[in-house]
Amino acid sequence: MSAILELQNVSRAFGGIKAVNDVSFKLQEGEIVALIGPNGAGKTTLVNAITGVHTPTAGKVLFEGQDVTRQKPFQAARRGLARTFQIVQPFPRMTVLENVAASALFGGHPESVAEAHEHAARELDFVGLGHVAHSPASALTLPNRKRLELAKSLAMSPKVLLLDEVNAGLNATEIDGALDLIRRIAARGVSILIIEHLMKVVLSLSSRVLVLHHGELIAEGPPAEMVHDRKVIEAYLGPKFAERFQKEMAGA
Amino acid sequence: MMAKKSPWPLIVMALWVAALALTPVALGNYEVRIAISIAMFTALALSWNIIGGFTGYPSFATAAFYGIGCYVGALAQRAGVPAALAWLAAAAFVGGVSFLLGSIVLRLKGHYFAIGSIALVDISRLVVSSWGGVTGGGNGLNVPLLEGRPPEVSALVLHVMLVIVVAAFLANLLTDRSRLGFGLRCIEQNEDAADMVGIDTTRYKIAAFVLSAIFPGAVGAVYASWVGYIDPTDSFDILTTVKVPVMAMLGGAGTLLGPVVGAVSFVLLEELFWANFLEWNRAIMGAIVVALIFFLPGGILKLDWRAILRRAPRGKPAERKTG
Numbered sequence: 001m002s003a004i005l006e007l008q009n010v011s012r013a014f015g016g017i018k019a020v021n022d023v024s025f026k027l028q029e030g031e032i033v034a035l036i037g038p039n040g041a042g043k044t045t046l047v048n049a050i051t052g053v054h055t056p057t058a059g060k061v062l063f064e065g066q067d068v069t070r071q072k073p074f075q076a077a078r079r080g081l082a083r084t085f086q087i088v089q090p091f092p093r094m095t096v097l098e099n100v101a102a103s104a105l106f107g108g109h110p111e112s113v114a115e116a117h118e119h120a121a122r123e124l125d126f127v128g129l130g131h132v133a134h135s136p137a138s139a140l141t142l143p144n145r146k147r148l149e150l151a152k153s154l155a156m157s158p159k160v161l162l163l164d165e166v167n168a169g170l171n172a173t174e175i176d177g178a179l180d181l182i183r184r185i186a187a188r189g190v191s192i193l194i195i196e197h198l199m200k201v202v203l204s205l206s207s208r209v210l211v212l213h214h215g216e217l218i219a220e221g222p223p224a225e226m227v228h229d230r231k232v233i234e235a236y237l238g239p240k241f242a243e244r245f246q247k248e249m250a251g252a
Numbered sequence: 253m254m255a256k257k258s259p260w261p262l263i264v265m266a267l268w269v270a271a272l273a274l275t276p277v278a279l280g281n282y283e284v285r286i287a288i289s290i291a292m293f294t295a296l297a298l299s300w301n302i303i304g305g306f307t308g309y310p311s312f313a314t315a316a317f318y319g320i321g322c323y324v325g326a327l328a329q330r331a332g333v334p335a336a337l338a339w340l341a342a343a344a345f346v347g348g349v350s351f352l353l354g355s356i357v358l359r360l361k362g363h364y365f366a367i368g369s370i371a372l373v374d375i376s377r378l379v380v381s382s383w384g385g386v387t388g389g390g391n392g393l394n395v396p397l398l399e400g401r402p403p404e405v406s407a408l409v410l411h412v413m414l415v416i417v418v419a420a421f422l423a424n425l426l427t428d429r430s431r432l433g434f435g436l437r438c439i440e441q442n443e444d445a446a447d448m449v450g451i452d453t454t455r456y457k458i459a460a461f462v463l464s465a466i467f468p469g470a471v472g473a474v475y476a477s478w479v480g481y482i483d484p485t486d487s488f489d490i491l492t493t494v495k496v497p498v499m500a501m502l503g504g505a506g507t508l509l510g511p512v513v514g515a516v517s518f519v520l521l522e523e524l525f526w527a528n529f530l531e532w533n534r535a536i537m538g539a540i541v542v543a544l545i546f547f548l549p550g551g552i553l554k555l556d557w558r559a560i561l562r563r564a565p566r567g568k569p570a571e572r573k574t575g
Contacts, residue, residue: 051448072447073448074447074452074453077447077448077450085448089442089444090442090445091442091445093441094437102434102449103450105434106449106450113431
C-alpha cells in the first residue's frame with residue numbers, strides 16, 4: 001500500500017492563531033481514517049488546508065506523491081480530491097440532478113453535457129436519491145441533502161473523499177443508512193478521511209483514528225485504543241475527569 | 253433539465269429586431285430616435301445580464317465600459333480610422349480593459365463588488381478628465397460626423413445598434429446553453445460550492461465580465477459617432493450605470509428576453525414621464541425602482557402570466573361558456 005494523501009508538517013495560521021499546527025499523517029489507498037477532536041480543534045480548517053480553501057502557511061500536502069500544497073479548490077476537485085461540507089452547500093435553484101451533473105461536468109471528465117447527466121443519474125441511484133432527481137435541491141430534507149452532498153462528490157470520481165461531519169444532525173436510523181452508504185463508497189476503492197463526533201461511526205468504520213486538539217495531532221492509533229487514551233479523554237473532558245474516569249476503569 | 257431549448261425567445265427576438273429596423277421606413281424622426289434609444293439600452297441591458305443576471309454579480313461598471321468605448325471610438329476616428337473599424341477597435345480595447353479590471357474587482361463579492369464596480373466608473377471618468385492632452389479633458393472632444401443626410405445617418409446608427417443588439421443577444425444565448433452558462437449559474441447560486449465541484453470560478457467570472465463589457469464599448473463608440481461630441485460627464489454618467497441593471501431586473505435578470513422587455517418598457521416609461529411630468533420624472537422613476545424591488549423582484553417575465561390571464565375571465569362567466 002502506498003500513501004495516496006500525505007501531510008508533512010502542515011500549519012495554517014490566522015494572524016497569531018495557529019488553527020492547525022505542524023500536522024503530519026498519511027492516508028493509505030483504500031483506507032478509512034477518522035479525524036476526531038473537540039469543537040474548535042481545527043478539523044475543518046485542516047480539511048480546508050488540504051483542499052486549497054486555505055493555503056497552508058507552512059508544510060506540504062502531497063496527493064499521489066505530487067506536491068499540491070498551493071492548489072485551488074477547483075484544482076483539488078479535478079484531481080480527485082473531493083470533499084463534502086459540514087454545512088451542506090447545494091445549488092438551491094437547480095434540480096437535484098443538475099446539482100450532481102454540475103459536479104460531473106466540471107469536476108469529472110465527461111465527454112459531453114449529456115454524459116454528465118447520465119453519470120449524475122447513476123450516482124443519484126447509488127446514494128438513493130433517484131426518486132427525487134427532478135425536485136429542486138432546496139426542497140430536500142436534511143438527510144437527503146447530506147446524501148446529495150455525497151452524490152456531488154462521487155460524481156467527480158474522486159480517489160480521496162474528505163467527509164466533514166456528514167452524519168451531524170441525523171437520527172439513529174438515518175445514521176445506519178449513512179454508515180451503509182459510506183461502506184459502499186469505500187468498497188468502490190475510494191480512500192476516505194472522515195471527520196466525526198459520533199463514536200458509533202468512528203468505531204464501526206475506521207481502521208485508524210487521528211485526534212486533533214488545539215490544532216495539533218495529539219494521538220493516532222486504532223479506534224478502540226484511542227477511546228481509552230488518557231490524552232484524548234483529557235482533550236475532551238479535562239484532566240480532572242480523565243483521572244476519575246481512569247480510576248473507575250481500573251476499579252471496574 | 254438544462255436540455256430544454258425552446259425556440260420562442262429566438263423567434264420573438266427576430267421579430268422584434270425586424271420591427272425596430274423598419275422604423276425609419278415606416279415612422280418619423282422622433283420614433284427613430286426612440287428606437288435608437290431602445291436599441292442602445294437593449295444592448296447594454298443584455299450585456300449586463302451576463303455578469304449581473306447569469307453570474308449574480310451586481311455590476312455597476314456599464315458606464316465605465318460605455319464611456320471608454322466613446323473615447324476610444326472618438327480618438328480612433330480623429331486619428332483617421334474609418335468609423336466601422338473604430339467601433340470594433342473600441343469593443344476590443346474595452347474587452348482588454350475589462351479583463352484587467354475584472355481580475356481585480358471580481359475578487360470582491362456582493363455589495364463590495366457593487367461598490368467596487370461603481371468606483372470603476374468614477375476612476376475612468378477622472379482619468380479621462382485629467383488626461384487633457386489626449387482626451388480634451390473637461391472640454392470634451394468633437395467626433396467626425398457620419399456622412400449623409402440626418403435621416404440616413406439616424407437609420408444607419410439604428411441599424412448598427414441593432415447589429416450590436418443581435419450580437420449581445422447571441423452572446424446571451426450561447427452563454428445560456430453552454431458549459432460556461434452552466435458554470436455561471438452555479439457561481440450565482442453558491443460560489444463556494446461551484447469552486448468545490450471543479451469550476452475555475454475566477455476564469456469564469458472574468459469571461460462573464462469581459463462578455464458584459466465589449467458590447468457597451470461598441471455602443472459607446474457608435475453613440476459618439478452619432479452625436480458628434482462627447483465629454484466626460486456625459487460619457488461616464490452614473491445614471492446610465494444605474495438604469496441598465498434596473499432595466500434588466502424590470503424584465504427579468506438571468507433570462508434571455510428579460511433585458512429586452514425591460515429596456516423597451518423602461519425607455520418608453522421614461523419618455524412618457526419626461527413628456528408629461530417634466531419636474532417629477534426622476535421622482536417617478538425612483539418610485540418605480542422601489543416598487544420593482546418590493547413587488548416584482550423576479551421581473552416582468554417571471555410573473556405568473558398564466559395565472560393572471562386565467563383569473564381575468566372569471567369575472568365574465570358568460571364568455572367562458574361560448575368558447
